[in-house]
Structures are given as C-alpha cells and as structure tokens.
Amino acid sequence: MVDFHSHILFGVDDGSENLEMSIKMIEQSISEGVKILAMTPHHNPGMYEHAMNSRTEYNEKFDFLKRKFEDRIEIIPSVEIMISEGIMEELESGKLFGYNGSKTLLIEYNLLDYPQYAEGLFYKLKKLGYQVILAHPERNKALREDPEVLYHLHDLGVFFQLNAGSLLGQFGEKTETFARKLIERNMFHAIGSDGHKDKSRDMRIRHAYETVKELNPELYENIMENGPKLIKGEEIQVLPSKPWADMVRVKKKKRRKKSILDLFRF
Ligand SMILES: [Fe+2]
16 A cells, blocks of 8 residues: 655654654554655645755655665655745756656645646646656545546546545545545555654555455456556556546536527427
8 A cells, every 4th residue: 555645754844743753653554554745744834844844854854764664654745735836947947846856746735725826737747758747636625526627637647645534535425525525536656644643644545545446346446456556657658537427417407407498489
C-alpha cells in the first residue's frame, strides 16, 4: 500500500507537533501495512509557509526520518500545494517540487469552492510535463454540488486522491457519500491518510483500500498497480470514468421540459 498524503514532517504546519509524534505516526503507518509513505507538509502562502521557506530544516528532518525507518518503510518527500496563480513561478524557481522531486504534484483547493483559473493552470502544467493530483476532492463543497467540474479535470488528465478519513465519516456524511460515488465511477487514482496527528486524524488507511476493493475491485487492482509508479513520478494508465448518473438525470429532466413547451406551441 502507498500513502500519498501525510503531515508527518514535525513542527512546520498543523500536522505532527514533534519528533515523538512523527515516530508514532510512522509506526502506525507501518502497522497499517503501508510500504511507501509520502511526506506532504502544507504550502499555503500566508498560512503555512514554513516547510518550503526552510528547505534545510525540511531536508534535515526528512533525512533523519527516512534513515530511521529505511528498513521498514520508504518515506518520499513532497508538498501539499494550495492552489494559487503563483504556483508556476514557485515551481520554476525550485521552491516547490513534486513527489520524490518529480513533476507529479499534490495540489489542494480550499474546502468551499474552486478557482476558475484552475483548468487553465492545469492545462499549462500538463504542457510543461507536470502531472497533477488533486487532494481530497470529495471534501470540497462546490465539487460535491457540481461533479461535472471533476469530469472536466479528469478529461484534462488530473488525478484525484481520496482521503481515508472521508470513509470513516471524519468529514461528514455528504463527504463520505460523495467519496463512495466517486470510487464506483473510477474517479480516484491515489489514496492518502492525510494523517495530521497520532490520534483522531491519524494514519489509518487500510480500511480505505478495503472499501475501494469492496466497491470497485477493478479500481482497487488499478490503484495497487499504479500507486508505486505514480508516487515516483512515472506515468500511469488510468481506467475510464463512469458517468455520473445524477448528472444524466438532470440533463434528461431539462430535455423533457423543453419538449412539453414545444407541444403547447403547436
Ligand atoms: Fe493535507
């Protein structure tokens, strides 16, 4: 199993508070059966900038944890990047980087809406050879209300990362229901614990892999095969998405209304 998303880098954001907590979190990850674990501290200008502004500190802490656990789990460096129009510059300057230093990026939206410039930005990034993984789309209210937007991103080649906690009801019933629907429609490509602490929002992830296996065995096989490749920045083959039934119903309703009006007209 691969964990694409965690806040095990201590003392830089709202994740792990100290070395002891990071050690407990990594131990939990090992006991869950994770073999490759990504370290993805927040980069959110004005809120969480410490990790990317202090690269020496990032590297020292990363090296320490990687070496301490190297026989038991592979820890991969990365960043959870809050979307902004300045991303391109920060990538070009080398301030930001993808998984294992690759061009495969973990990007998040805020939880309420999505920026209109996102599709254009992702298109530009793709042209420059980047692969984008959108963090926990199921947690975003606007995407839940308009899943068609996710289908556009999917067509652009954007990947989606499921938060394990979403399937535990940690973010509410709507998030859990939406996550399950996306799993059924092949709309996830990676799974992450998004673990922040050693308790409550922790490193549990096995249940998420099991739920994907139960709801969509074909997707489970695909994610198991692709995970180790995607996290190293390699290209992967994804399954085609299945249509969003609710969207189809809405479209049919609109069409029916139009035909009734037509009858009256004649
Ligand atoms: Fe996160």
